[in-house]
Amino acid sequence: MTTTILDLPSQNSVNSKKLLFPAWAEIVQIIPEAEGVSTLHLRFIEPEVRERYRFEPGQFNMIYIPGYGEAAISLSSDIETSPGVLVHTIRHVGNVTRAAARLKMGDMVGVRGPFGTAWPLKSIEGMDVVIACGGIGLPPLRGVIYQIIRNRAKFGKVTLLYGARTPSDLMYPKEYETWKSANIEMSVTVDRGDDQWTGRVGVVPMWFYHFRVDSHNTAILTCGPEIMMRFVIYEALARRISPEHIFVSLERNMKCGQGACGHCQQGPYFICKDGPIFPFSALQGIFNVEEY
């Protein structure tokens, strides 16, 4: 079993010397995405923090709402076009994220971050890329899609597999045309269609039944419900894609973001600092252990 995990991006964080002390950011835009999901655009109040803060797609912030607490939310910004603005797509299902749903333009939230590993785009240049995501698993990959578009010639065939419960749960629908016109193959599937739905109905991993992949030259980036990722990995491995070329974003309960509070452990890893992005090669003997 290889345990090589990804290096942390060289980054510049909010970087408070005080324990768990956030930097303030103002909500500058709110975009409703779907039922119970919205995107917040945040801007740091302090120019100095705004200047310093850098991240890479795949990383996350801890978003603090006073009186409620913190939630780990991945960054979905396009790093080039939105300097100084943090884009967070949030599903409002927990204590903190439901409070986030009630926030208005101009309200302030605390931010700590960025934390964790990033999608290793440099290491997969020259390869075909299959991005396989489901539900709220798309936002952590949105930044990657824009990075690929910007460097489109450096990648082979790029396919985005995206699954949602219903057509109205699909996120960022206005951006699909931009993605497709940049030569990204999109395969969207829903669990249940509606009257207008003419696309696929089914689950994300089924794509593998219908299309061929170049085993030796395909990288998989996957994020979504664990059961979906499990089958994506299964199908990819069955097609002899190397575990080193399958990248998985894991989710666990996170409180500190620094591998200190213990909550996000899975096997030897602290998902918040050793992940959330792992090559599957580092997860063998861990990922498939039930309730571990």
Add this chain to the structure above:
Amino acid sequence: MNERTLSIGSTITLPKPELDLLMTDLHQRGYKTVGPVLRDESIVYSDLDEMRELPRGILTEQSPASYRLIQTNKERYFDFIPGSQSWKQFLFPPRETLFTGMKGETWHLEENDEPALHYALIGVRACELAAIHVQDKVFMRDDFTDPKYRSIRENLFILAVNCLHPNATCFCRSMGTGPKHSSDFDLCLTELEDTFLVQIGSDLGRSLLEGKRFDLASAFAQNQANEAMDQAAASIVRTLDTSDLAGLFTTALESNRWSEVAKRCLSCANCTQVCPTCFCWDVTDQMDLLGKSTRRERIWDSCFNPNYSYVVGGNTRPNIRSRYRQWLTHKLGTWSKQFGVQGCVGCGRCISWCPAGIDLTEEVAAIRAEVKE
């Protein structure tokens, strides 16, 4: 008054009442002395300003799910084995305020910057000192340092004590942590009948002895102490086979034993609360009823707490089987991969204070036996 010069490594004998003067000196130097006191039929660590507060003539008897005190008439102060508490509570308090927030036009946060106390720990056992070193690796890593832990840790005075009466739940020998101290203390006591044999471990420790009524330790006193320590070591019968524990658990993640222990485990989290190395914590906001102010607190958490592994859509460890497995495989297996040290020091607290009497040494042996089959 003794004018002979002392140096680090010197061993002296000190009349027992001089310990009081030593504590007075520590107070004058700004230290808060904390140590073992008798409370609620147990030994707890608390404020300790004078020797008369020490538990005198107390022996302890421990077994799975049992901790009993035995009162003797002896003028001895450190014959007991510590109770459920460990020094962890001073370095890593069970509850502490990180910052407070006040809502005006917007929220204003204020860090809790109370200066760290300078603690003098009176009576640290070898396994407990090992536990502090384990937590040092957790809280003072290269890539993450807990500023609160560090400020307390760096100002610690450690008065170590060699264990002379280990109990049936102790297995420090297996973990290589005790019962005898080797280094990293300021002063180390071995209790003899009328005196303390004191080994000097630091300049601070040496300077505290200046002006005390001590004698350089005679060969007789040293022999007495060594004999007592050898006897203590020999009296430890509980063992834990530590060979390749990480490897053992990698192959035993689906062992039947996890389901078996889950039938007995109450998931009460006692083991993690009494463990001197368990470090997991949670953060919570305590908001006032008007929503105008909040206090952000760090509190001890436990992998046995159902909320611990909660994620949206469910719990990643939904049952006792998975929680006990996490605790044991982390403590004895993955911990060393994370921090480069073993997570268990063999103090035996989790055995004595488990209401169901679950004994991790027995669990490990059972898992080993199952894997061998």
